[in-house]
Amino acid sequence: MVSTRPYSNLIERLKMAGLRPTRQRLALARLLFEDGNRHITAEQLHAEAMNREVRVSLATVYNALHQFTGAGLLREVVVDSGRSYFDTNVSDHHHFFYEDTGRLEDIPDRWVRLDTLPSAPEGTRVARVDVIIRVTSDTL
Amino acid sequence: MVSTRPYSNLIERLKMAGLRPTRQRLALARLLFEDGNRHITAEQLHAEAMNREVRVSLATVYNALHQFTGAGLLREVVVDSGRSYFDTNVSDHHHFFYEDTGRLEDIPDRWVRLDTLPSAPEGTRVARVDVIIRVTSDTL
DNA sequence: GTGATTGCAAATCTTTTGCACTAAA
DNA sequence: TTTAGTGCAAAAGATTTGCAATCAC
Numbered sequence: 001m002v003s004t005r006p007y008s009n010l011i012e013r014l015k016m017a018g019l020r021p022t023r024q025r026l027a028l029a030r031l032l033f034e035d036g037n038r039h040i041t042a043e044q045l046h047a048e049a050m051n052r053e054v055r056v057s058l059a060t061v062y063n064a065l066h067q068f069t070g071a072g073l074l075r076e077v078v079v080d081s082g083r084s085y086f087d088t089n090v091s092d093h094h095h096f097f098y099e100d101t102g103r104l105e106d107i108p109d110r111w112v113r114l115d116t117l118p119s120a121p122e123g124t125r126v127a128r129v130d131v132i133i134r135v136t137s138d139t140l
Numbered sequence: 141m142v143s144t145r146p147y148s149n150l151i152e153r154l155k156m157a158g159l160r161p162t163r164q165r166l167a168l169a170r171l172l173f174e175d176g177n178r179h180i181t182a183e184q185l186h187a188e189a190m191n192r193e194v195r196v197s198l199a200t201v202y203n204a205l206h207q208f209t210g211a212g213l214l215r216e217v218v219v220d221s222g223r224s225y226f227d228t229n230v231s232d233h234h235h236f237f238y239e240d241t242g243r244l245e246d247i248p249d250r251w252v253r254l255d256t257l258p259s260a261p262e263g264t265r266v267a268r269v270d271v272i273i274r275v276t277s278d279t280l
Numbered sequence: 281g282t283g284a285t286t287g288c289a290a291a292t293c294t295t296t297t298g299c300a301c302t303a304a305a
Numbered sequence: 306t307t308t309a310g311t312g313c314a315a316a317a318g319a320t321t322t323g324c325a326a327t328c329a330c
Contacts, residue, residue, distance in 0.1 A: 020329060022285060042320080057287045062320065076221075082294075082319065084221040096260075099267060107258055115253040117273070120236075124275035127239060131271050133257070135264035160304060162310060182295080197312045202295065222294065222319075 017071035027054040028064045032074070037089040039077065039104040045086075077104060079132055094131035107133065157211030167194040168204045172214070177229040179217065179244035185226075217244060219272055234271035247273065 010029045014021040031048055032038060040048075046061045065086050068074040077085045079097045085104055094112050096105040112131050120126045150169045154161040171188055172178060180188075186201045205226050208214040217225045219237045225244055234252050236245040252271050260266045 020284065022329070024286070043318095055287095058319095059288075059321075060286055063286085078218060078221045081216075081218045081221060081224045084319085098264065105261075111258045113255040114271070115255055118236075118247055118251045120273070120275045121245075123278050124238065125278050127274040127276045129271065129273050131254070131269065133260070133269050134267040135260045136267045138263050138265050160309065162304070164311070183293095195312095199296080199313075200311055203310085224295085 013073065017068075017073060019067055019071060024054075024056045024060050025064050025067075027052075027056065028061065029068070029073075032068070032086075032088050037087070037106060039085050039087050039106075041083055041085055077130075079104060079134075095133070097132050097134050099134050099136045107131075153213065157208075157213060159207055159211060164194075164196045164200050165204050165207075167192075167196065168201065169208070169213075172208070172226075172228050177227070177246060179225050179227050179246075181223055181225055217270075219244060219274075235273070237272050237274050239274050239276045247271075 010026055010033065011021045013033075014025055014029060019025060027049060028045065031045060031052070031054075032040070042058065042061050042065055045065070046056065046058045049056045049061070065074065065084075069076050069086065072090060073088075075087045075090045077087050077095060079085065079095065080102065083102075087104070087106075089106055092109045094107045094109070096107060097103075098105070114129065114131070117129070150166055150173065151161045153173075154165055154169060159165060167189060168185065171185060171192070171194075172180070182198065182201050182205055185205070186196065186198045189196045189201070205214065205224075209216050209226065212230060213228075215227045215230045217227050217235060219225065219235065220242065223242075227244070227246075229246055232249045234247045234249070236247055237243075238245070254269065254271070257269070
């Protein structure tokens, strides 16, 4: 199931999103999308790029993450004030947040059923519904 | 229904929480709790204190907000990375978040029914479940 | 070429910290 | 007293911005 043209998909995705497939964006897209679903912060992604000898500035990582998010390639998840997580899974789903470790984990959408949701207030529309189940270690 | 002893309740609440009822804490508690349910940031509370001629440093506001939260008098709501909101309503309930304005509004608990919640992962317990309905302006 | 993109360093914003000073108990 | 609490200014993080240099088309 491994593509024989490892980059072309990503190049297409970037182009389709109206983003020039620059060396930096392509490298970041590879890190983000080639290993399945990930939840990552800008700082983490930058560190990972450095480890793999990909020279990208932190500012560019921030730019790319926001551009990808704007293009619908990523989704921003807010669970922690002072740190932004980006989720490569853009389908409807919710999250476990491990408060002790800062880890974020997907919950498939069908595992959470929301009933009796109030309608959006007058003059507004629902942009998204986030359900975050915050868990902590059991240990006494 | 207005108490004839406007401060004594708050003094009691602070003492009960193990917090000395200092001039600053008492003033902040009045701002927070005397006008019903509020959602406020540290910066906003500080500004409000200044307007009312209450001299409190921003650092003390942060300290007080966290101490109140630790004591169960407030609840911290995370909806916006980079800014913390504190909610004077500590009962079970959820929130509307107006992304355009940064406003936060309570949704009574009974308006949201969560079914089929997954159980907490092995070794963890659920600390809290947050439901945030993000709404934006309807205007085209 | 030329307009989009990048890197870097500085700026910004929120929150925390260190420490001398002040005030409850 | 004596110990908790406060103010201030500095520090710390995360993120953004300005601008010259660079790259994709």
